Amino acid sequence: QSALTQPASVSGSPGQSITISCTAPSDESTTFNSVSWYQQHPGTAPKLLISDVNSWPSGTSNRFSASKSGDTASLTISGLQADDEAHYYCSSYTIRRTWVFGGGTKVTVL
Amino acid sequence: QVQLVQSGAEVKTPGASVKVSCKASAYTFVDYYIHWVRQAPGQGLEWMGCISPHSGDTYYAHRFQGRVTLTTERSASTAYMELGRLTSDDTALYFCARGGPHTYEDLDFWGQGTLITVSS
Numbered sequence: 112q113s114a115l116t117q118p119a120s121v122s123g124s125p126g127q128s129i130t131i132s133c134t135a136p137s138d139e140s141t142t143f144n145s146v147s148w149y150q151q152h153p154g155t156a157p158k159l160l161i162s163d164v165n166s167w168p169s170g171t172s173n174r175f176s177a178s179k180s181g182d183t184a185s186l187t188i189s190g191l192q193a194d195d196e197a198h199y200y201c202s203s204y205t206i207r208r209t210w211v212f213g214g215g216t217k218v219t220v221l
Numbered sequence: 222q223v224q225l226v227q228s229g230a231e232v233k234t235p236g237a238s239v240k241v242s243c244k245a246s247a248y249t250f251v252d253y254y255i256h257w258v259r260q261a262p263g264q265g266l267e268w269m270g271c272i273s274p275h276s277g278d279t280y281y282a283h284r285f286q287g288r289v290t291l292t293t294e295r296s297a298s299t300a301y302m303e304l305g306r307l308t309s310d311d312t313a314l315y316f317c318a319r320g321g322p323h324t325y326e327d328l329d330f331w332g333q334g335t336l337i338t339v340s341s
Binding site for chain 2: 114145147149156157158159162163168198200202204207208209210211212213214215
């Protein structure tokens with residue numbers, strides 16, 4: 112199945128808010144009922160950031176929030192900080208009991 | 222705390238197979254799916270498949286069907302990913318990750334990754 116579509120890059124200044132979008136493919140293989148977000152700093156393993164809509168694993172700051180409307184999900188980072196500079200991936204479960212990731216978005220803090 | 226520790230980096234020639242291990246600790250191994258995700262150099266994440274250590278049920282991404290085999294050794298709390306017929310396109314960092322009791326739950330703990338290089 113096709114990967115989820117994310118913008119390649121998003122940037123913002125410290126303290127600002129940014130939003131990363133994630134769009135489901137048109138083949139309807141992705142349930143998109145549950146969309147999760149992962150953060151990956153260079154040279155490290157990905158980390159689960161948000162599990163479905165606004166379910167934060169222990170250790171995730173509430174500056175991160177998620178939403179979903181139709182076939183588009185979004186991750187918002189409020190009060191942008193230097194440590195937020197990383198790659199962010201959305202993921203979704205499919206009707207075939209498989210998973211699919213987005214292409215990833217590089218967040219740059221200006 | 223939950224840990225997944227993977228085997229070390231390997232260099233393989235085209236056409237060979239590779240088997241990566243992932244040893245779990247600090248949780249009940251059989252109760253959670255183990256997923257495998259790879260990341261080519263400079264690229265994004267790609268889900269390969271998952272396995273239930275409890276039932277042995279496996280689910281594979283379509284593009285890896287027939288080329289990847291996931292297994293577990295419950296007595297050793299270890300999962301394995303074997304990938305065959307390697308090509309240079311398989312050069313990547315391979316991660317194992319813990320899912321939930323069901324296939325639809327997120328990947329909450331990740332191994333450190335194993336670099337597989339395919340080169341003649």
